Structure formats: structure tokens, C-alpha cells
Amino acid sequence: MNDQRNLIVAIVLSVAIMFGFQFFFEGPRQEAQKRQQQEMAEQARIAAETAKTAPSAPAGTTTGTAILPQTPSTAGGSAMTPQLPGAPGATPTGATVPTAASPRLKIVTPRLNGSISLIGARIDQLALVDYHETVDDSSPQIVLFAPAGTEHPYFAEYGWLPQDKSVPVPGPDTPWQSQSQTLTSTSPVVLRWNNGQGLTFVRTISVDDNYMFTINQRVENSSAAAVTLFPYALISRTGTPTTSGYFILHEGPVGVLDGQLREPSYSDVVDQKSIVRKTTGGWFGITDKYWLAALVPDQTQPVDTRWIHGKEGTADKYQADWLGAATTIAPGAAAEVKSNLFAGAKEVKLLDAYEKDMGIALFDRAVDFGWFYFLTKPFFYAIDFFYKLLGNFGLAIMLVTLIVKVLFLPLANKSYKSMSAMKKLQPEMLKLRERYKDDRQKLNTEMMGLYKRSKVNPASGCLPIVIQIPVFFSLYKVLFVTIEMRHAPFYGWITDLSAPDPTSIFNLFGLIPWDVPHFLMIGAWPLIMGVTMFLQMKLNPQPPDPIQAKIFMVMPVIFTIMLAPFPAGLVIYWSWNNLLSIAQQWFIMRRMGVKAT
Secondary structure: OHHHHHHHHHHHHHHHHHHHHHHHHHHHHHHHHHHHHHHHHHHHHHHHHHHHHOOOOOOOOOOOOOOOOOOOOOOOOOOOOOOEOEOOOOOOOOOOOOEOOOOEEEEEOOOEEEEEEOEOOOEEEEEEEEEEOOOOOOOOEEEEEEOEOOOOOEEEEEEEEEOOOOOOOOOOOOEOEEOOOEEOOOOOEEEEEEOOOOEEEEEEEEEOOOOEEEEEEEEEEOOOOOEEEEEEEEEEEEOOOOOOOOOOOOOEEEEEEOOEEEOOOHHHHHHHOEEEEEEEOEEEEEEOOOEEEEEEOOOOOEEEEEEEEEEEOOEEEEEEEEEEOOEEEOOOOEEEEEEEEEEEEOOHHHHHHHHHHHOOOOHHHHOOOOOOHHHHHHHHHHHHHHHHHHOOHHHHHHHHHHHHHHHOHHHHHHHHHHHHHHHHOHHHHHHHHHHOOOOHHHHHHHHHHHHHHHOOOHHHHOHHHHHHHHHHHHHHHHHHHOHHHOOOOOOOOOOOOOOOOOOOHHHOOOOOOOOOOHHHOOOHHHHHHHHHHHHHHHHOOOOOOHHHHHHHHHHHHHHHHHHOOOOHHHHHHHHHHHHHHHHHHHHHHHHOOOOOO
């Protein structure tokens, strides 16, 4: 009786914890993420309107300042301590920080809309043409970069630092000149600035048809003395974004430095203040689930890199930057530094193309394929192939799952045969438990004898399943992290495979006009998944411990609640996988003469 009571208490507590997690954590987190996306879209709209109506830059703005690399004190050296022309959030006396109202050059390409501020030559306004906030194509475009003066400034900046601090160099407040008005994928823009002491800085910015910018920085020295400069580039982001919060997905600082993937978290950067690395080749920046802003320095030149954290008022500021080696420019000579900036969607094939064509080491690791990369990436290409063949991402997922099931058929058959044999012994095991219920040692001895006489190994059904776990986890990972499933429709009420099932049993799937709270959003597909899991467990042999058996029977309920907020594509995958397993197990049990109950 006490065992029964304890079981009920455990079940009630488990369900209460799951509902509490949904109500107090998961629901508010998703609402905050939704509000942040809406704020960014509204900021982009306001910024675009402001840029049209206010062509001149206001003075005295004190937001959006980058944390610049410290000026090196000796040639060839670079101190990597964060240093501003003031403190984070402040600007030098009389300086003007670029905002949405600064004079601007438009960016118009097949996949990007935005602008470059002529004050500071920052790339600080970018929206992704192909991607929208919702499945409705009339909804706002995804905003990646936003200028100072908005809620969450996010931008890229390039420049030079002088060895001699008395040498004027362009900075965030520098007014650049340009003969062009628009940057397109076929028309680069050329920006110029003269420091009044014989140095002319020329910056040529180009962009391809996708998301890769090329920045060529040139310095022409017409003075009578040599000058030593250090090139730098940075990505600055104000505010800690709301992340998905799943342990299988990395969001935040990311990069490949000296051939090694680095994935510090936002909290790591906050705690350490500065994460410094030297590298030759590679890339690094800041990633969201689907979007990436990454610096790509010259792949042949060594640079000092870092992720750093600062404060602007109460807001956190994160920065990724690199500092190049000293460049000495003789009188009458010139020097150039060429590098790249990726700012866009993490499309696997596009990243692969950049890796191959530009020699960017491990650029595809921007997608969090995880430890089982050797499995996850092939799965992506398989799903993508069948998606193009079938025209539906959900059907492609089902077909790949079926193919994997077929490939693992010998292992699965071995597992299910062992389970069927165990189930066949259930009546005899029940008799033994009844006969030796007061002598556990004797019961274990008799059960081992029963297994030996029947030539059944209880563990043989588990090993094949263990071997298959990495494969199915990899498939699960692909569906979760790749952008290709985002806003992809399935059938019926599933219009976005990357979003949770929008229905709920608590309003009878929309029949009752009630706006169901987030923690009660348990839709049709999670219920289907729960039912298939329950049926699959009924086919398996019962655990010898009755209490354990009852707990196992409650697991489908717990998993239904757990998986309800997961993307519908993942729930459909689990449901389909369960159905295939049920069919396979039922067939084997029937052949072995075991009753399937």
C-alpha cells in the first residue's frame, strides 16, 4: 500500500514539475524571445524611416560605441586589453557616433537590405530579404544588424590603430566621402578620408549575391615620414539576446581559431572579461540559432583575436575583434589589408561553398552539428535531397527515418527477438515472483536459471538499441539546428515544422474559443507521439519490479508534456519512428508466436 502511495506521489510531483517548468520558465522565455524579435523589427522600420527623413548625423550621441582594441606600443606587438576612447557607452569629446539618422549608403542585393553609415563607415543596418519573423511573407524581415540609438545595436566596424598615437586615423566618428550612393552585388562602394597629415585612407566594400562582404582597407602615404599602423575589425553587440535555452544548441560567441572550434557562452565572456586567441586562418563572431555575424581575416596572416565583454550603462556589450600585425608604410608607398565579413543565414550548402571557394577553415561548423558531426551532416544532405525530390520537408524526414530503420534492420531484429523471447517468458517469471516473493536472492537465482534454460540473454535486447542511439540522436539534432526546416510547412495544421504544434487538447484543438496558456499547449502531434510511445512500451516485456513497471507506464505522459513545446518536426519524427518500431516489433513477435497485447 505504501509503495502504491509513493508511486502516486512520485507521478504527481513529476507532472507538477513539468507543468511548473513550462509555466514559470519555458513560457516566459518564449514570450521574451517573441517580444525581442518584434522590437528588432520595429526598430528596423523606425531606423529606415528616420534615415530617409534625417540625412545629417546628430552630434553628441553617446550610444553604440565599440570597445576598441588597445593601441599597440611597439611594432609587431599587440596588447589585447579592452580599451575605449573613454569607457563603454561613452564617446570622445565632440565625437559623433553613427545612428540611423547618419548620412548613409544603401545596401541592396538579392538577399540583403540595409545601409552603411558614412559616419564611421560602419555596416550597421542589415535585414535578410528571404527570411521573415513569421510564416507570413508580409511579416517583417529578420533584422540582423541595427545601428546605435536602437534598443539592441549590432554592427561591424573596420579601421586602423597607429603605433604613434599622435597620428590621426579614422574612427567611429570619421565622416567618410563616397562617390557612390548604393552598394549592390555588382557595384562596390569606395570610401575615402584624408587625415590632413599626408595619409589617405581608402576603404572598398563589396558584397556577393548572398551574405559575404569583402572589405579592402588601403592606406596611401604622401607624407615625408614612414608610419606604422595595425589593422583591426570588430563586431559589437549590445544586450544579451534571448536564446532558445536548449542544451543541444549553442548560441553566442563561436569560431574556428587555429583549426579548433571554439564555443564560449555569453556567461563565459562575462566571467572572463576577455577570451584571447592567436590564429592564422579561421573565422569567429557571434551566432544565433539560425543567424551568424562572423569576421573572416586574411587566411594567410596571423592575427590576435578576442571576445570581450563590457557595459554600456546597465546593458551588456559583447565584442569579437581581431588585430593584425604592424604594417609600416614608407613615404610615397601604400599598404592594403583585405578581409571578409559574413552576416546572414546559416545555410549549410552556402557555408560549404564559402569553405571550399574561399578556403575558410571549418566554416560549416557555424551550424551546431555537435559531437556526431560525421553523422549529422550526411543526414542533413540526405533530408535535403529528398526534400527537393518530394517537395515537403516533413515527408523527407519520414523517408530518411524509414531508410535508417531499414539499414538498422538486422540489429533491430536481434533486439526485438530478444524482447519477444523475454515477453514469452513473462508467465513463468510471474509464477517465480509469486513463489519466491519473500526470498529475493532465491528469486534472482531461479530467474537466471530460467534465462539459461531458455537460452535468453536479458541484455541482448539492449545493446542493439544502444548502438542506434547516436544515429537517431544525430537525426534529431539535424532537424533541430538547421535553418532549412524553419517555416517549412507539413500538412494540415502544421504550417511551420520549426515551431511547436499550435493546437491544444485543452480547447479541443480549437473548437472552444479559448486562448490556452502556453504551459497547457499540448497539441495533437505530441499526443500522437505519447500514444505511440505507450503502445511501444506495451509490446516490450514488463520490468520484474511491479512498481518499476507502473512508473514505466507513466513515462509516455511525462514525455508528452516534455515534448509538447518542441518543434513539430521533431515530434513528428519521434512519432513516425515509434510507429515504424511498433510495426517491426509486432511482426517479429507474431512470427515467434508471442501474443502482442
